[in-house]
Amino acid sequence: MKNYKIINGTILTYGGEAMMTEEKTLYIKEGKITFEPFAQGEEYEVIDAGRKLIMPGLINMHTHAYMTMMRNYADDVPFQEWLFQRVMPVEDNLPVEAAYWTSMLGILEMIRTGTTCFTDMHMYHRQVTQAAREAGIRAYIGRGLVGEDLYQDGYSRFKQALEEKEEFQSDTLQFILSPHAIYTCSEKLLKQVDEAAGEHRMLKQIHLSESMTELNDCLNNHGKTPVQYLNDIGFLDEKTILAHCVQMQGDDLDIIRNTGATIVTNVASNAKLGNGIAPLSQMKEMGINVCVGTDGAASNNTLNMFREMGLLSLMHKAHTRDCLAIPSDYIVKAATYNGSVALHNPDIGVIREGAVADLIFLNLDAPSLFPNNNILSALCYSANGSEVESVMINGKFVMRDRQLLTIDQERVYYEVGKIVEKNL
Numbered sequence: 091m092k093n094y095k096i097i098n099g100t101i102l103t104y105g106g107e108a109m110m111t112e113e114k115t116l117y118i119k120e121g122k123i124t125f126e127p128f129a130q131g132e133e134y135e136v137i138d139a140g141r142k143l144i145m146p147g148l149i150n151m152h153t154h155a156y157m158t159m160m161r162n163y164a165d166d167v168p169f170q171e172w173l174f175q176r177v178m179p180v181e182d183n184l185p186v187e188a189a190y191w192t193s194m195l196g197i198l199e200m201i202r203t204g205t206t207c208f209t210d211m212h213m214y215h216r217q218v219t220q221a222a223r224e225a226g227i228r229a230y231i232g233r234g235l236v237g238e239d240l241y242q243d244g245y246s247r248f249k250q251a252l253e254e255k256e257e258f259q260s261d262t263l264q265f266i267l268s269p270h271a272i273y274t275c276s277e278k279l280l281k282q283v284d285e286a287a288g289e290h291r292m293l294k295q296i297h298l299s300e301s302m303t304e305l306n307d308c309l310n311n312h313g314k315t316p317v318q319y320l321n322d323i324g325f326l327d328e329k330t331i332l333a334h335c336v337q338m339q340g341d342d343l344d345i346i347r348n349t350g351a352t353i354v355t356n357v358a359s360n361a362k363l364g365n366g367i368a369p370l371s372q373m374k375e376m377g378i379n380v381c382v383g384t385d386g387a388a389s390n391n392t393l394n395m396f397r398e399m400g401l402l403s404l405m406h407k408a409h410t411r412d413c414l415a416i417p418s419d420y421i422v423k424a425a426t427y428n429g430s431v432a433l434h435n436p437d438i439g440v441i442r443e444g445a446v447a448d449l450i451f452l453n454l455d456a457p458s459l460f461p462n463n464n465i466l467s468a469l470c471y472s473a474n475g476s477e478v479e480s481v482m483i484n485g486k487f488v489m490r491d492r493q494l495l496t497i498d499q500e501r502v503y504y505e506v507g508k509i510v511e512k513n514l
């Protein structure tokens with residue numbers, strides 16, 4: 091494995107209390123970050139990172155990479171129609187092999203825009219995993235689970251999820267359990283998932299309180315909110331990742347905080363599907379671990395985390411009529427460090443001695459970043475992802491000077507083009 095000495099760069103990371111920048115030489119040794127110079131005789135490449143910002147790669151905590159083929163396909167339709175009449179029929183008919191290429195397209199976009207780790211919820215056996223492995227991106231892959239009984243209706247999916255874990259688990263690939271939502275999974279299945287997660291030591295991820303329909307149906311069917319419902323069946327704990335959490339009522343946020351679960355906020359998807367704006371300022375005030383996710387390209391319509399970070403701050407400032415509501419340092423930390431908390435992996439999302447080298451290099455002379463009056467502001471309010479020049483994951487470059495090293499972009503476009511022609 092190649093070692094690197096990176097000089098003259100500006101480093102941005104979470105320093106334990108705040109985001110901070112400093113000029114420091116970084117050493118990448120055996121895929122890990124160190125500040126200790128190499129010993130005599132050790133081989134390494136010197137990288138001059140003058141006028142580059144080096145920061146932890148962004149962690150996209152909720153997406154569906156394979157859905158990238160549906161970018162701009164089902165827009166301006168209500169959530170229920172979007173999901174049940176537009177998205178699900180395509181998913182049901184999509185040949186399994188196609189999901190490899192459509193996932194690769196999503197991964198390609200993520201790498202180009204500075205994401206080094208993503209949490210996925212998918213419907214296809216192995217394809218996302220294979221794409222992630224070949225691209226060299228870090229991923230927490232969740233097999234989407236639906237139905238009545240994990241060991242009957244959903245049996246093959248669950249079995250496949252465990253097989254996939256067995257076959258592919260590695261330094262960069264981890265596996266989680268992803269029941270889709272409370273309205274597509276029975277109470278029995280959710281309890282079984284919770285037990286299975288404990289038994290197999292896996293994290294759980296679910297869409298929760300996304301739409302008003304979900305909230306109202308849950309109130310009608312169970313006499314409680316989706317958060318109360320999940321809590322009452324014992325599903326919520328510090329290993330639970332909750333996507334959306336838009337329709338928060340009463341003591342919902344107290345419950346989430348008390349269980350230690352993480353919320354992934356998906357501001358663009360929630361806005362685009364007309365689901366509203368999550369109460370992010372309250373989540374922030376209450377000290378809930380909040381991460382950032384793009385959701386899939388069918389509902390966003392991009393997997394670009396910089397766009398998500400900008401929207402997140404601006405939408406909440408507008409919504410709360412408070413320009414201090416969500417500051418840029420909070421957003422950058424949410425998009426990096428908080429992901430490591432949610433994923434129980436302290437070695438990602440931060441630049442420190444011994445952390446894995448998941449790094450992105452941004453051009454500080456890019457028109458959108460120059461002059462560099464305030465780097466944290468720049469990352470939220472003026473960056474658009476095109477400033478990302480190089481991406482290193484687990485100590486290996488997957489993009490260098492805008493050249494993708496692990497993905498053949500032309501081939502991916504060709505294959506996805508063919509899939510779209512046949513399936514949309």
Ligand SMILES: [Zn+2]
Nearest residue numbers: 297333385386
């Ligand atoms: Zn989703």
